[in-house]
Ligand SMILES: *[C@@H]1O[C@H](CO)[C@@H](O)[C@H](O)[C@H]1NC(C)=O
Ligand SMILES: *[C@@H]1O[C@H](CO)[C@@H](O)[C@H](O)[C@H]1NC(C)=O
Ligand SMILES: *[C@@H]1O[C@H](CO)[C@@H](O)[C@H](O)[C@H]1NC(C)=O
């Protein structure tokens with residue numbers, strides 16, 4: 540073969556390879572927490588944790604204040620940015636709930652629906668030729684005729700059937716083998732007695748298992764999408780008896796979801812959640828082997844539970860034939876930057892930032908091991924920087940015990956296991972990192988010395 544025909548040969552191979560994977564994109568946006576009172580006399584409704592600091596908020600301008608939920612102008616700037624950064628092959632948008640500020644909890648249903656309508660309208664203008672798939676969060680109105688009317692532009696008839704009653708649904712991507720399963724995590728959360736009653740939560744289990752089994756038989760891959768996913772928050776310490784705060788899955792729901800994920804890990808191509816207002820991930824193991832991953836996107840609102848973060852928007856890159864997630868780009872708005880204009884920027888790209896060869900349970904498991912490696916703080920600092928979307932990073936006061944809690948949150952989605960992991964670093968090391976006895980010995984010695 541002469542050199543030029545060799546080049547043609549290689550080029551055609553590359554070309555075949557490239558055309559094999561059909562690259563597509565989708566946005567994942569979550570926890571907008573729109574606060575209609577943000578700019579009014581009643582702005583403190585969205586800033587109730589910071590009444591003493593009002594002068595500070597005045598100085599920085601409303602939507603630049605980390606202690607407030609999203610103003611309308613913050614939501615507008617996010618929408619404008621997504622429209623401008625619009626890839627040609629944008630396929631859909633995942634929108635995982637908590638549309639409204641928790642300060643609106645006691646407002647009338649009418650008013651809440653008007654606010655949801657406004658956010659829905661701006662998203663439908665922004666994504667005029669894509670479908671937006673909404674998941675309900677604990678700060679959102681429950682399914683109703685009016686919500687159905689608003690979202691029927693995006694949801695096909697079959698999806699509306701289950702959405703109407705339970706707020707959950709599935710979408711078949713007609714041109715590919717990808718199925719999107721949107722869960723209503725509120726039905727599995729504590730305090731979800733609500734008006735809908737526990738039978739809906741029960742119905743969702745039966746429905747989910749059926750959908751997953753059917754997907755398996757049809758050789759489809761599935762994205763699990765919900766507001767809250769399985770696992771614990773790194774801030775919860777080992778002592779707390781159950782996950783606090785609204786919207787958390789109950790211990791039994793969490794356990795059952797993990798069991799379902801393990802059972803169908805061959806079908807689940809990825810899990811996408813919001814709710815935590817942090818940029819993090821969870822790995823699910825089966826028989827000690829990493830079998831599934833969940834990526835948690837940071838919120839649009841700068842207000843977190845307990846701490847703050849910069850607003851984030853996430854754009855996924857995937858193979859739209861197979862559903863395989865290839866990468867994502869995390870965008871952010873630095874709201875402490877007081878120099879003039881609002882400027883959304885790239886924060887990082889997943890594979891490049893952490894040096895991953897691919898996005899898989901195995902590669903993320905290896906990443907978790909690097910994050911907790913106390914001898915090389917580099918990866919941990921990267922993780923902590925991303926966690927709060929580059930806001931107020933102070934990793935100096937995160938000692939080895941603190942690093943360990945982060946590691947437990949990532950790798951122990953089971954509540955019980957999380958608590959025992961936090962309580963007992965040595966046994967956690969022994970169970971997960973049996974491949975490094977040196978590390979276990981060193982850790983045991985450390986623990987002996989420090990006790
Ligand atoms: C919704 O948008 C309309 C039109 O811009 C505005 O008058 C109204 O105050 C908004 N309501 C809420 C709750 O955001
Ligand atoms: C991240 O990926 C995006 C989209 O592929 C690309 O445009 C951008 O240059 C990358 N950014 C960095 C910092 O590598
Ligand atoms: C095992 O852990 C020790 C101490 O943390 C580290 O120096 C060593 O490189 C690790 N070895 C392997 C094979 O991971």
Ligand SMILES: [Zn+2]
Nearest residue numbers: 570637814816
């Ligand atoms: Zn939220």
